[in-house]
Amino acid sequence: MLIGIKPIDDAGGLPDASNILLLLHPGTEKAQFSVKAIWDALEHDRKGIFVTTDTDPREIERASAASKAALARYTGKSLWFVDCYTWTLGDHGQAADPSDIVVPGPSALNDLSIGIAKSLQQAGDNPAAVFRSVSTLLLYNNPEVVFRFVQITGARLKASNATTLFHLDAGMHDEKTVATLRHLTDVTIELKSEGGKQMLLSPALNIASWTQYEL
Amino acid sequence: MIIPTGIPKLDDILGGGVESGSTVLFLSDPGVDPMLFLSQSAHFNVVQGNRCLFFVDSLTPAAVRKRAGAMKLWNQSAFDKVMFIDNFSSKLGQPSPAKYVVKDPAKPEDVSNTVDRALKENRGSTVMLFSDVDRLYFSYGGSRSLEVLDDAIASSNEMRTTAVFSLVNWDFSDEFLHEITKRFEYVVRLKSVEERSLTRTFYLVEKSPRKFMKTVVPFRQGLDGVGVFVPKLVVTGPFHSGKSSFIQKVSTRAVSVDRLGTTVALDHGFIDYGGIAVDLFGTPGQERFEFMLDILKKDTFGILLLVDATDPESFERAKEMLSLVGKEAIPYVVAANKQDASGAMRPDEIRKAMGLPPGVPIVGTSAVTGDGCVDAVKALIDAIVRRGQAPSAGRNA
Numbered sequence: 001m002l003i004g005i006k007p008i009d010d011a012g013g014l015p016d017a018s019n020i021l022l023l024l025h026p027g028t029e030k031a032q033f034s035v036k037a038i039w040d041a042l043e044h045d046r047k048g049i050f051v052t053t054d055t056d057p058r059e060i061e062r063a064s065a066a067s068k069a070a071l072a073r074y075t076g077k078s079l080w081f082v083d084c085y086t087w088t089l090g091d092h093g094q095a096a097d098p099s100d101i102v103v104p105g106p107s108a109l110n111d112l113s114i115g116i117a118k119s120l121q122q123a124g125d126n127p128a129a130v131f132r133s134v135s136t137l138l139l140y141n142n143p144e145v146v147f148r149f150v151q152i153t154g155a156r157l158k159a160s161n162a163t164t165l166f167h168l169d170a171g172m173h174d175e176k177t178v179a180t181l182r183h184l185t186d187v188t189i190e191l192k193s194e195g196g197k198q199m200l201l202s203p204a205l206n207i208a209s210w211t212q213y214e215l
Numbered sequence: 216m217i218i219p220t221g222i223p224k225l226d227d228i229l230g231g232g233v234e235s236g237s238t239v240l241f242l243s244d245p246g247v248d249p250m251l252f253l254s255q256s257a258h259f260n261v262v263q264g265n266r267c268l269f270f271v272d273s274l275t276p277a278a279v280r281k282r283a284g285a286m287k288l289w290n291q292s293a294f295d296k297v298m299f300i301d302n303f304s305s306k307l308g309q310p311s312p313a314k315y316v317v318k319d320p321a322k323p324e325d326v327s328n329t330v331d332r333a334l335k336e337n338r339g340s341t342v343m344l345f346s347d348v349d350r351l352y353f354s355y356g357g358s359r360s361l362e363v364l365d366d367a368i369a370s371s372n373e374m375r376t377t378a379v380f381s382l383v384n385w386d387f388s389d390e391f392l393h394e395i396t397k398r399f400e401y402v403v404r405l406k407s408v409e410e411r412s413l414t415r416t417f418y419l420v421e422k423s424p425r426k427f428m429k430t431v432v433p434f435r436q437g438l439d440g441v442g443v444f445v446p447k448l449v450v451t452g453p454f455h456s457g458k459s460s461f462i463q464k465v466s467t468r469a470v471s472v473d474r475l476g477t478t479v480a481l482d483h484g485f486i487d488y489g490g491i492a493v494d495l496f497g498t499p500g501q502e503r504f505e506f507m508l509d510i511l512k513k514d515t516f517g518i519l520l521l522v523d524a525t526d527p528e529s530f531e532r533a534k535e536m537l538s539l540v541g542k543e544a545i546p547y548v549v550a551a552n553k554q555d556a557s558g559a560m561r562p563d564e565i566r567k568a569m570g571l572p573p574g575v576p577i578v579g580t581s582a583v584t585g586d587g588c589v590d591a592v593k594a595l596i597d598a599i600v601r602r603g604q605a606p607s608a609g610r611n612a
Binding site: 105107141 | 245248274278281350385
């Protein structure tokens, strides 16, 4: 899957039907990489799923509009949000967009699993997906259940030929947690910010040294 | 005394419900919502005037009430009468409106004591719903979680309260699942089958102290709660037997692909009432469109064969069409249609004329007046449930 980000596309893009761990080092801009990736997929007539556990879907749309990758025009048509965030604010599932699939919080993992299944029914085969973020699940749940959730949900997404970016904030978790999630996913892409430059690293995609990228 | 669960068809399968004071486990695959089964059972019992306790560990009581309020057919105020045992709010550091709150969820004994106190202070409660047993495992580990479970079962047994538990199987070991299930008198499995981007859900009773129907019930979970859902029934029969009229009459909404008044591709109808939802697919009747049968019969749960009760000469063609869609593999029911017309043969006469086996239901219908049409669909759903096999992916008749 080509995502409009040069070093990745030069390496042949993201492998189709795969689960990708997007490991975000401290200081990295969290949203833009995956927003750009899913926007590019939408622009190329793929369907998209955006699971959010840490930001309101409308905020994601607003932030995306500030860049060239505006998502709002796809919402409910070819992009579906699984909103695991607004409930925690006390809105209790009052979705601002009727197409949003609202889940009652990041501790309701089974409801989240059902929400993702519903989004897959909407999106059909071969969608692009973003899961932002596994770190939130780890704040609310025992790591073991999160690992099982990622394993089972990842398998379901792959069964629908989805290419999914799972966000993980690198600085928040111990090495064992990060290593387990690396093991449970197919590819890891690390992102960091250095001297004002955005850098990425992914030996599995033959990007074996830190490489600058632009969005 | 028998306590109904309030889950469509489950009470029929169990002979009316579960025995009062017994223990029940809903053991679900990830992606199936056992909380909805528990909530539906709570709603059903409260509406019946029964007292109900509800242990929660992954949602706040307010969230459970809110979900219940979104259910189209439920009375949200009924949930005001449910007494919650809250093991979740303290984990979030939030205050809880529940009367029974586990103050220190890190201590398994605090869970056991709170559940015991709730049961004792509400002696005479009919049902305790206890969700999220899997979270006990992740909170306290295997052996301590089993101790908490044993404590809850012992407390409910002492109070003779029917206790219904739920557990999501996050790929637990067979040994652990065996340890869990052996503690329960009733075990109902909630299964999920993935077919590319589609998910099919069904339940089956695995264990009961009394005689029960060994069967598989397809269901859907949505804003109507848990309901029986048959994703595909094929309505077939000879030309002019009344298939399109039947589907139009029986469906909540329907559409036909026809030309000059005869079906050339398919009819589609959707039935949604009484906790049962069905997608109906009608085949063309003319021989030149026979290729459509091959397409439409794939993955069907059952066949409704319409025959024109005024036209015995069409019965041979009806039998031929039944063979084409595969009567051996799939439950089927015969609708003796046009019973409103003069000279219509009675169902028993048609059974004899067609040589139908005694076990095959035959229902008199009129697609003009609607008489018997719903009964025919219900008879087919009963036959499907009795047969108890969900079609596997890609299975052909």
